[in-house]
Amino acid sequence: MTVANGTGPPDIPGELAGHCLTLLTDVSRTARLLRRAELERLRDLGERGAEAGHGLRDLVGACLGATRAAWQTFPGLTAVTANELRRTGDAVLAATQAALGAVAEGHERAQRMAVRPEEANRRELVNDLLHGRTDLGRLAERAERFGLRLAAGYTVAVAVTDEPYLEGAPAAHRVLRELTGRYDDRTLLLAVRDGRLVCIASDGEQAVLTAFTELALRPGPGYPPALRVATGRRHGGTGGIVRSYEEALATLEYAERLGLPAKRLRAEELLVFPVLMRDRAAMADLVRTVLGPLTSARGGARPLMETLTVQAEAGYVNAETARRLGLSVRALGYRLERIRDLTGYDPADALHRYTLETAVMGARLLDWPDQPLWPVPAT
Known part of the structure; x- marks a missing residue:
């Protein structure tokens, strides 16, 4: 291992450059591929370079510098034929590509290993913060x-x-x-x-x-x-x-x-719902009392509840409500009459409208009519 000034940190780029020069010089003579052990040595150098604080740019520069040096020392460069030159150039470039890939893989491996403990600690901290039961100090x-x-x-x-x-x-x-x-x-x-x-x-x-x-x-x-x-x-x-x-x-x-x-x-936009659901028994009683009669309608309560929901979303404009429901205004009027006749609450009346809206929201929160409402204790 090359050591800067004899006592300093390891000169990984220098060691990498020397190793690449040796490999690529041999490749320029034989046109062979890099062996598995040689690639593993390059990965190790990339990993050690990352641990020593060297950026990937420095390590890539060392590899490319070795490529130039290997090419310049190729024996008989001026005397080779075009085919030989092409064959040798392809081999050197292929070896350089493999070497760079191995170095980068080792460098990334070191980065992942370094980050993993911090990520685990951060993940554990978030879980404890959201759990709320850990010692606060x-x-x-x-x-x-x-x-x-x-x-x-x-x-x-x-x-x-x-x-x-x-x-x-x-x-x-x-x-x-x-x-x-x-x-x-x-x-x-x-x-x-x-x-x-x-x-x-x-x-x-x-x-x-x-x-x-x-x-x-x-x-x-x-x-x-x-x-x-x-x-x-x-x-x-x-x-x-x-x-x-x-x-x-x-x-x-x-x-x-x-x-x-x-x-x-x-959350502040939906604060009304925790208030409404704070007394679930009272909400269930409201749903049962106001909307319970709708179950006797043809098709059950759901279509009429949907009508009330869409009408509220449409600002109680009947033409827009009918359009969203895919009904004629006349058919919508019939549904609203059925709601009034069955429940005794008129959607055209402001106070009745608020009661109906609240009951419909409560029904959806309680998943009614799919889920039965628990009985209210007799008094």
Whole structure:
């Protein structure tokens, strides 16, 4: 091994250049391929070069310098025929290509080995932050290694897609690469948890969450887009991270149950639903009382509930409601009359309208009529 100044760090580029010159000089004489052991030695040099702090550019430059030197020392270069020159040139270039590939493979292997422990530590930290049951003092100490101050405020965003996100999968890796390329990685944590892609951003980093949402929803060709991205509210401390994460999960659950078309969701926009569901027995009683009579209609309650939902989304404009439902205005009028006759609530009345809307949302949250409502205890 060549050592700079006798006591310094190993001169890996110099050692690599000497090894390549020996190999390529022999190849220029014999036109042979590089052997497996020789390629493994090149991989080892690439790995050691990375561990010594040498960039891939330096190692590639050493290989190419050796290629030029080998070509210049080829015996009888001026006397060879065109065919011999072509044959020798092809062999040297092929050997150079193989050598560069082996060196790069070794360099990348060292990089992966170096990054793997940090990724594992980061992944473990994210899991503990979102779990919320780890010793807070030890958790804060570990977080400081990544530049995180847990006393500050944090916001959590969660992305979901058709297929669960996998640790190290291309889609998750692309989002991480883009975010860390744009922002200081001390202001964010990104990890896969329970098949979801989770982003934790510190105070004042709203741009990180916006970029995360955009990248998850539109990751680019060849990557599966997220179905929805939900963002919790900003909270302080380690408990705040857990709370923001749970709010984001609850937002995704409400959006799925209600069939909301929006792809970008914020917890504060759906705060009414936790309030509505805080007393599930009362909500079940409301659904049963207001919407229960709709089950006696032809086709059951679902078509009439859909009519109420679409009418609310259309701003209670009958012509637009009929268009969205694929009905005539006259047929829509018949449905609204049936709702009024069966329930006793008139969608044209403001107070009745609010009651009907609330009952329909409650029914969707309780998955009624597919799931039965539990009986209200007799008084």
